[in-house]
Amino acid sequence: MVFNSYAKINLTLKVNFRNKNNLHEIQSYYCLINLTDKINVKKNYDKKDNITFKGPFAKLVKKSDNSILNLLRLLRKLGHISNFYSVKVTKNIPVFAGLGGGTGNAVSILKHLLKKKINKSLLSKIESSVGSDFKLFFYDQGFLKNLGSINNFKKKHKFFLILIQPNFTCSTKEIYKKVKKYSKKKKFNQNNLSSKRRFISHLRKSSNDLQSIVEKKYPIIRELLANIKNEKGCYFSRMTGSGSVCYGLFNNQFKAKKALNNLKIKYPRFWSSLAKTV
Numbered sequence: 001m002v003f004n005s006y007a008k009i010n011l012t013l014k015v016n017f018r019n020k021n022n023l024h025e026i027q028s029y030y031c032l033i034n035l036t037d038k039i040n041v042k043k044n045y046d047k048k049d050n051i052t053f054k055g056p057f058a059k060l061v062k063k064s065d066n067s068i069l070n071l072l073r074l075l076r077k078l079g080h081i082s083n084f085y086s087v088k089v090t091k092n093i094p095v096f097a098g099l100g101g102g103t104g105n106a107v108s109i110l111k112h113l114l115k116k117k118i119n120k121s122l123l124s125k126i127e128s129s130v131g132s133d134f135k136l137f138f139y140d141q142g143f144l145k146n147l148g149s150i151n152n153f154k155k156k157h158k159f160f161l162i163l164i165q166p167n168f169t170c171s172t173k174e175i176y177k178k179v180k181k182y183s184k185k186k187k188f189n190q191n192n193l194s195s196k197r198r199f200i201s202h203l204r205k206s207s208n209d210l211q212s213i214v215e216k217k218y219p220i221i222r223e224l225l226a227n228i229k230n231e232k233g234c235y236f237s238r239m240t241g242s243g244s245v246c247y248g249l250f251n252n253q254f255k256a257k258k259a260l261n262n263l264k265i266k267y268p269r270f271w272s273s274l275a276k277t278v
Helices: 067-077 101-114 120-130 134-138 172-177 196-204 211-217 220-229 253-266
Strands: 002-010 014-018 024-044 050-054 084-090 141-146 149-152 160-165 234-239 246-250 271-276
Touching: 002 101, 002 134, 024 101, 024 134, 024 271, 067 084, 067 101, 067 120, 101 120, 101 134, 120 134, 134 141, 134 149, 160 220, 160 253, 196 234, 211 220, 211 234, 220 234, 220 246, 220 253, 246 253, 253 271
Parallel strands: 050 084
Antiparallel strands: 002 024, 014 024, 024 084, 024 141, 141 149, 160 246, 160 271, 234 246
16 A cells, blocks of 8 residues: 655754653744655565665665664564565655655654654654654644644645755754754644634744754755745745755745746756645
């Protein structure tokens, strides 16, 4: 069976503090987008997991240590599965890019294997092994209030995005190590979501706390974001997660396509794509 694994975009990202587990507590408005990896899962009767990757970003994935292997090992250890699996992943989502592709792969496989047998206790155990952004992929759009809870959007907003990745990747661990200042924690306000116009206005006033760190190391990020923002119809441009993918948010697909074509001319060697919210 072949199924999709979605990428995520951090519309905002505020780093609040370091918790007792030495993890950075963050708050983030985010959305899933229709940029997907394709996953095929079958039982493997050789008594071992066989994970293979193909596609444009396959070479960057660690074959012996990745989110899928970690998930399957943990599920067997906890007694939730007993079988071994052959998993084939077509990597269309850039790796080490701030799009959560690896975590999204693990979530999609978990949903496929356990169906509705997923509870908070299991999720907590998986997050410690696979990744703290695991919960994000259970909601199409939401607000990460802290590492432990998410406010799911009852009303989803439709946006178009252009995504561009410079020809380098970012290490999440290394970027977070350089965080020196922390943002004040904010309460989630449902009124900010009452209309698309109001939501966009709220997003434009915020930022990604990690962006300045990446810009300092890679000045091309600042230039790229400025050029994206200058395209007609772009509400704002921002980096997602710890980078290196940058995006522009549009309300109009035609303008987004035109902007992407313009930027492809300026940055012909950079990976780029058009996407929309799920």
